[in-house]
Amino acid sequence: MSEIRLQIKDVSKHFGITRALKHVSFNINKGEIHALIGENGSGKSTLTNSLAGIYQKDGGTFILDGKEIHPINQVDANNEGISIIVQELGTLDGLTVAENIFLGHEDEFVKFGIKNTAAMNKRATELLKKYGFERIKAAEMIDNYNFEDRKLVEIVKATYFNPKILVIDETTTALSGEGREELYKHMKRIKEEGNTVIFISHDLPEVLRLSDTITVLRDGDYIDTVKSSDIDEDGLKKLMVGREVSGEYYRSDYGEPVSDEVVMRVRDVSVPGIISDISFDLHKGEILGFGGLSESGMHEIGKACFGASFDREGSVTLADGTKINNIPTAIAHSIAYTSKDRDNESLVMNQSIRDNICLPSLKKLSNKLHLLSDRKLKKFANTYAETMSTKMQSVDQFVSNLSGGNKQKVVLARWIGKDSDILVLDSPTRGIDVKVKQDIYHLMDKMRKDGKSFIMISEELMELIGMCDRIIIMKDGKINGELMRDKNMDENVLIEKMV
Amino acid sequence: MANSTVIESTNNNELKKQSIINMIRSLLPIIGLVAVFIVFNVLTKGNMWTSRKLILNQVYVVLISAVGVFFIMSMGGLDFSQGSIMGIASIVVCKLSGVNMILAVICGILAGAAIGAFNAYFYVNRKIKSFIVTICTMFLFRGFIKYMASNSPVAASMKVYDYDTTAVKLGITIAVLAVSFVVFRFTKFGIHLKAIGAGEKATKFAGVRTDRMKFFIYVLAGAVTGLAAFVNIVKNGSATANVGNQLETQILIALVLGGMPISGGAKVRFENIIVGSLLYIVLNNGLIMMGLTTQAMQLVQGIVFLIFVAIFADRQSLSVIK
Numbered sequence: 001m002s003e004i005r006l007q008i009k010d011v012s013k014h015f016g017i018t019r020a021l022k023h024v025s026f027n028i029n030k031g032e033i034h035a036l037i038g039e040n041g042s043g044k045s046t047l048t049n050s051l052a053g054i055y056q057k058d059g060g061t062f063i064l065d066g067k068e069i070h071p072i073n074q075v076d077a078n079n080e081g082i083s084i085i086v087q088e089l090g091t092l093d094g095l096t097v098a099e100n101i102f103l104g105h106e107d108e109f110v111k112f113g114i115k116n117t118a119a120m121n122k123r124a125t126e127l128l129k130k131y132g133f134e135r136i137k138a139a140e141m142i143d144n145y146n147f148e149d150r151k152l153v154e155i156v157k158a159t160y161f162n163p164k165i166l167v168i169d170e171t172t173t174a175l176s177g178e179g180r181e182e183l184y185k186h187m188k189r190i191k192e193e194g195n196t197v198i199f200i201s202h203d204l205p206e207v208l209r210l211s212d213t214i215t216v217l218r219d220g221d222y223i224d225t226v227k228s229s230d231i232d233e234d235g236l237k238k239l240m241v242g243r244e245v246s247g248e249y250y251r252s253d254y255g256e257p258v259s260d261e262v263v264m265r266v267r268d269v270s271v272p273g274i275i276s277d278i279s280f281d282l283h284k285g286e287i288l289g290f291g292g293l294s295e296s297g298m299h300e301i302g303k304a305c306f307g308a309s310f311d312r313e314g315s316v317t318l319a320d321g322t323k324i325n326n327i328p329t330a331i332a333h334s335i336a337y338t339s340k341d342r343d344n345e346s347l348v349m350n351q352s353i354r355d356n357i358c359l360p361s362l363k364k365l366s367n368k369l370h371l372l373s374d375r376k377l378k379k380f381a382n383t384y385a386e387t388m389s390t391k392m393q394s395v396d397q398f399v400s401n402l403s404g405g406n407k408q409k410v411v412l413a414r415w416i417g418k419d420s421d422i423l424v425l426d427s428p429t430r431g432i433d434v435k436v437k438q439d440i441y442h443l444m445d446k447m448r449k450d451g452k453s454f455i456m457i458s459e460e461l462m463e464l465i466g467m468c469d470r471i472i473i474m475k476d477g478k479i480n481g482e483l484m485r486d487k488n489m490d491e492n493v494l495i496e497k498m499v
Numbered sequence: 500m501a502n503s504t505v506i507e508s509t510n511n512n513e514l515k516k517q518s519i520i521n522m523i524r525s526l527l528p529i530i531g532l533v534a535v536f537i538v539f540n541v542l543t544k545g546n547m548w549t550s551r552k553l554i555l556n557q558v559y560v561v562l563i564s565a566v567g568v569f570f571i572m573s574m575g576g577l578d579f580s581q582g583s584i585m586g587i588a589s590i591v592v593c594k595l596s597g598v599n600m601i602l603a604v605i606c607g608i609l610a611g612a613a614i615g616a617f618n619a620y621f622y623v624n625r626k627i628k629s630f631i632v633t634i635c636t637m638f639l640f641r642g643f644i645k646y647m648a649s650n651s652p653v654a655a656s657m658k659v660y661d662y663d664t665t666a667v668k669l670g671i672t673i674a675v676l677a678v679s680f681v682v683f684r685f686t687k688f689g690i691h692l693k694a695i696g697a698g699e700k701a702t703k704f705a706g707v708r709t710d711r712m713k714f715f716i717y718v719l720a721g722a723v724t725g726l727a728a729f730v731n732i733v734k735n736g737s738a739t740a741n742v743g744n745q746l747e748t749q750i751l752i753a754l755v756l757g758g759m760p761i762s763g764g765a766k767v768r769f770e771n772i773i774v775g776s777l778l779y780i781v782l783n784n785g786l787i788m789m790g791l792t793t794q795a796m797q798l799v800q801g802i803v804f805l806i807f808v809a810i811f812a813d814r815q816s817l818s819v820i821k
Binding site: 306308327328330331332337339344345346347348349350351352355356358359360362363366370371372373398414 | 681685686687690691693694697698700701702703704705706707708764765
């Protein structure tokens with residue numbers, strides 16, 4: 001069993017001044033599910049992307065079955081027997097499902113220079129059937145499918161040719177229960193066929209349940225490789241963070257009464273095709289959670305409360321009677337919003353940390369003549385970036401160079417700097433490691449006690465149960481249940497209402 | 500421990516290298532300006548220096564109209580209709596110069612602003628890419644100009660020559676530059692503009708009324724060029740069918756020579772306008788003095804433009820040209 005499949009020797013990679021991997025060496029065996037874990041920016045994706053030919057490593061070697069390999073692109077890596085399912089969307093718009101599945105391998109279907117589309121579609125249909133995804137049609141444009149179905153297509157694309165190594169980079173968070181089960185099934189199949197799965201996830205229980213071996217990276221350094229059976233969640237956290245993580249992860253209080261004071265009244269809000277007839281009140285100092293499947297419409301609720309929905313009906317009213325119908329009004333009345341789509345909606349990527357933090361507060365920072373001073377902006381940005389303990393060289397650094405967790409810290413720093421009273425957080429901890437998660441939870445708890453109110457939209461049920469005073473469950477664009485904070489609440493109650 | 504210090508020092512070295520590259524990039528236009536100026540003075544045996552007043556006379560129009568385009572390009576847009584705006588506004592100024600000079604100036608500005616609003620309507624409200632809209636309006640209004648000025652140039656009243664002094668032309672230029680510098684550099688206006696260039700959606704989510712801003716900037720750019728039209732008429736006395744022809748290209752080349760990234764965003768600097776316009780005019784005049792033909796000059800311009808775009812293009816955000 002413990003025959004070596006892949007030797008990673010002394011692999012290094014840097015991006016500009018950031019050293020993402022520092023001389024990493026370890027082995028991966030045949031017939032195992034090998035998890036790769038670490039905080040944001042620890043180098044997991046960099047390592048697997050180098051292996052799959054997406055990046056070119058700067059130094060070191062990959063030895064696959066005793067042979068040194070240098071994949072220069074994904075197709076090349078495929079031919080060596082390595083395939084990858086990436087974190088973000090890995091399918092191409094404007095192509096059919098079949099064309100996506102066989103991308104880079106069209107030659108199999110080309111005769112005398114002409115592509116045999118019918119043969120390709122037939123083969124794709126067979127594959128989709130074999131995987132049990134019959135509802136996805138091979139000849140259909142991939143654009144017509146949602147995020148989740150497209151991920152399923154990627155699973156087919158990455159596994160149909162029985163790769164020697166399959167890399168799965170943080171894919172499960174994008175999938176609902178059904179899609180996850182499907183993915184787990186194929187991971188196990190690949191393992192049983194004697195091949196290898198490299199699995200990246202932030203979900204530690206999932207990692208412990210699925211994997212045989214776990215390798216921990218931290219800040220681009222190799223830390224340790226352990227057997228899953230020899231370690232528990234706390235042990236892993238300790239390896240990832242490099243010190244003991246205290247047990248106080250979520251809020252610890254139960255039964256504290258929530259104020260009766262209503263700060264935001266949402267009535268009969270509908271967005272055509274997404275949500276309908278949503279009504280609720282948000283109280284002062286309350287953390288109100290929204291849970292549901294990804295397409296349940298819960299993400300739109302955040303936008304609706306922030307005045308960012310297109311075509312919204314119904315009303316969002318603050319305690320002083322202000323109606324929120326657009327973003328500038330929302331911000332002027334102390335509402336903050338962090339989007340699930342952090343890189344496009346929350347942050348101006350090719351802009352400095354300074355400007356990103358100051359952007360909504362510029363009015364406050366201007367003097368009587370509406371003039372701004374660089375020194376004042378820098379001080380302001382520094383203060384709040386440091387409050388959030390953002391890892392950076394200086395506030396003049398571009399946001400695009402930060403890791404996911406640090407980007408989120410910049411987003412939060414912006415709204416704390418604006419001194420927002422109502423914070424609408426959509427998936428605030430998506431793709432973020434344990435340490436930063438804990439920081440965010442503690443911050444929310446502290447701000448809650450200071451009378452700030454939260455709407456927290458999340459796909460992570462544990463987080464909702466751990467943090468919220470009240471949880472509203474969404475299903476098919478409607479509210480399908482409401483649960484109060486309870487020590488004994490368990491995930492299944494929520495799941496029941498979600499599906 | 501030893502290991503981490505090694506890493507620190509490599510990090511520092513990389514950081515230094517990066518900042519040196521950035522510094523060279525930002526200094527290159529200024530070095531270029533000085534170098535080109537010296538080279539041409541040597542080659543023309545000081546002729547360029549003696550005719551500096553003539554050269555300066557050409558820089559005003561480009562310099563003023565470049566301010567509006569600079570704002571547009573900061574937010575990631577483009578404007579190819581500047582030459583036609585200049586043409587229409589020049590004709591308006593000529594026609595009204597006989598009535599009242601102040602009225603002429605104001606109507607020139609309004610004419611420019613109106614075309615700017617026309618561009619903005621199609622760009623912002625009808626959501627058509629700015630370079631397509633402005634190429635269309637470039638031809639549309641060029642057609643108007645040909646129609647109005649083909650038979651005979653539209654002549655301005657003789658009174659405009661009273662304003663043909665360095666004080667007036669330089670005064671207007673400096674006033675426009677000074678006001679826009681302060682507004683761009685020291686108010687939220689500049690930060691908003693650059694943020695739109697670097698990421699429009701996120702800027703909208705940070706509470707900036709991006710559509711209103713984009714509309715306003717196109718109107719403003721039109722108005723500024725309308726003002727430049729007055730300077731143009733003061734200098735030339737009449738508007739021919741070719742008035743303002745290729746001004747848009749001149750501005751674009753000037754800004755890029757000044758180090759402006761073509762996709763706008765966080766890396767634009769106000770200095771780009773001034774250094775770029777001067778560099779462009781010096782280069783142009785130098786080549787003329789060297790006796791180059793118009794065709795050869797376009798060839799050289801094309802090559803220089805390509806080199807500078809290649810140096811200053813911000814490749815990470817090139818896809819966001821609007």
